Amino acid sequence: MEIKRYKSDILFIVVTILLGLIIVFSSKFIFNGGFVEDKLNRGVKYYKAEVVAIDKEKLQKDKYIDDIELGYQQIKLKVLDGPYINQEFNVVNNISRLYNTKVKQGSEVIAALYFKDGEINDISISSFKRSQVIITMGVLFLMAILLVGGFRGLKAIVSLIFTIVCVIYLMLPLMLRGISPIWASIIVVAISTAITLILVAGINKKSLVAISGTLIGVIIAGILAYAFGVWGNLSGINMSDAESIMYISENTGLKIKGIMFAGILISALGAVMDVAMSISSSIFEIHSLNKNMSIRDLFKSGMNIGKDIIGTMANTLILAFAGGSLNILILIYCSNMSANRLLNLDIIGTELIQGLAGSTGIILTVPVTALIASYLSKRKNGNRTRIKNKKKFKVIKNENR
Template sequence: MKYIWNKKTLIFTILVILAMPLIILSSPLMNKNIVKQHYYNQKFEKALVTKIIESNLQKDHVIPNLEIGTQKLKVKILTGKYKGGIYETTNLLSRAHNVLAKENLKIVVGIRETDDGPNVWVYNHVRSNVIYFLIGLFFILMLIFGGINGFKAVLSLIFTGIMLIFVLVPMIFMGKNPMLSSILIVSIICVISFLLIGGFDKKTLAAIIGTIAGVVVAGIISYISGNLAYVTGLNVEKGVQLVYIAQDYNIQVKGLLFSAILIASLGAVMDVAMSIASSIFELHRVNENLSAYELLKSGLNIGKDIMGTMSNTLILAFAGSSLALILLIWGYQMEFTQMINMPFIAVQIIQSISGSIGIILTVPFTAAFSVFLIKNEVVVKK
């Protein structure tokens, strides 16, 4: 029995690995009918600062160690069409855009093609190396300390990213309903992730059903609350800018708030669902004489401790992303009536509370499904 179980898990894992590049390669076929717009008439390439010709900088009196002013530079293009070319450019440093150039520093430059040749300007620091390092470190630590389960978790994470970027995003740009598209993609992610991590058994099935029920309820509550509070996809972060793109595509902006809730709460809800399902099935394994009521009650009791910390985690995540706004509200000494009715504040509260409600309801959903599968002996063949 154990050999068959391992064989099935291995085959499924291999199929998921093979499916991921196929999804990436087939993504352009999904959006081949989309007329893509080109909003930037410039290229962004890596460059090396070879010389500081002139520097006119002064210390900022508000932000410590920040210098503002201008620099005249010589930069050497390292990538792209103009690779190897050396150009002079003026680097403007302000509080909003501050890239302090030093000799031998690698930066990202923007290149506009003009009748007089390329116009080069300083865009930003090269941050990709740090990002790649952190991602690599995360994966390595997962593999070292997680072993096979860590590998499956990494695989699940990569699959989730691929589904969101190469499937959900094109579907939204194709004009598909964001709510229905999100439910479909979230459900697929949930099923694949749980099967990879939990395997083919009744516990995994209970966690899958509980997760899908929890995130859908969270999304529905956010959708209804958003309509009652008169907030739409325009009020989510970058929503106003998205409207200008939506004019050129078929994006249904109204349903984006629902999609954001489903995606944001999925991880926490999956965690809660698996914890509850594992606990109930373990209780049943230890004592098969426990009644359905006793199992359900135990699952709900376990869930009380879990839902408190997970809901807190979700709310703090949203609060952390809005910290700058919270500081502005306090700094401007806004009245409560003014603050609580701001669209962005309403969106943040609806997102965090709806996600937390999804977590709370995941507990009874998963517990009930787990007990049902145990007591009715619904068999998932191994």
């Protein structure tokens, strides 16, 4: 039985990987418009480089901000890739409050080469080279999942990668093709939820309940966000980076209205999925231990468990949005705005509706999942009871004969 169970898990993993590859190769047929021309960086190319030497530097500490130095550095930069590999250039690295990239000998950076009439006109340091840091952190993350989760950790990694593939190679191409962002996100949510929960729990009624609860909870969050967004005249056009999004919309089929709500559906998915699976698994486990419990008693047990979950989950998305908007919160806190202006800012309305709609979806997932799980667990038991009763009836009938 153990070998068969692992065989089915491996089969699900292989199917998931194949489905992910199909989505990747099919994305170009959904949208194949290529990249939108970057007007701001026209004539600029970026290459890896290393600081070979610092010939001169004139820096002084900022009078008002700690750990900030202002001034310039005269450095010798060696390009590490591209057509100018191993070539060295003398560069002036200007350091200001906004562009504070202070380097030292041996620092790996990303160099911006500015071209005019096919020739290098200027060179500057764009940023430090951080790709190796991100890759290392990613490897540690995957190793932690595998070490703690074992084979289930492997399934979690596969489902995570599949979700990322769905967002990048399915949802975004659909949106750029002109499909409503809300419908595109619902499609991705449905596919990702089904694959993830089937990988975690297999094909059974427990995973079916969790999938149903997740979809209903996420859709509730989306409906609330859309309804209150329309009521508050928040279409998503006033969000951050709106100007860049509008430029992309001009050159593709992207529909700006609905992007904010699509973001809510995706951001709420993980937390809602977690709650739905926890409630579903708990109720089926309770039923397996005490099959005499009624649907009502199972529902009450699920709600009691859910109340404990709600205590922590209610803050999940609110804190996530607050953390992502911490700079904005600091600016607003220090701006000395009047209550009338503060409470009616576009960005405040957007952030609050995102957080509240997502958290409401998480909370309402509890009773919905508990109700479905209670009903399906008892229905399964009832069907078995009828089968047993039929077998007993046949035995008695034969004895009478």
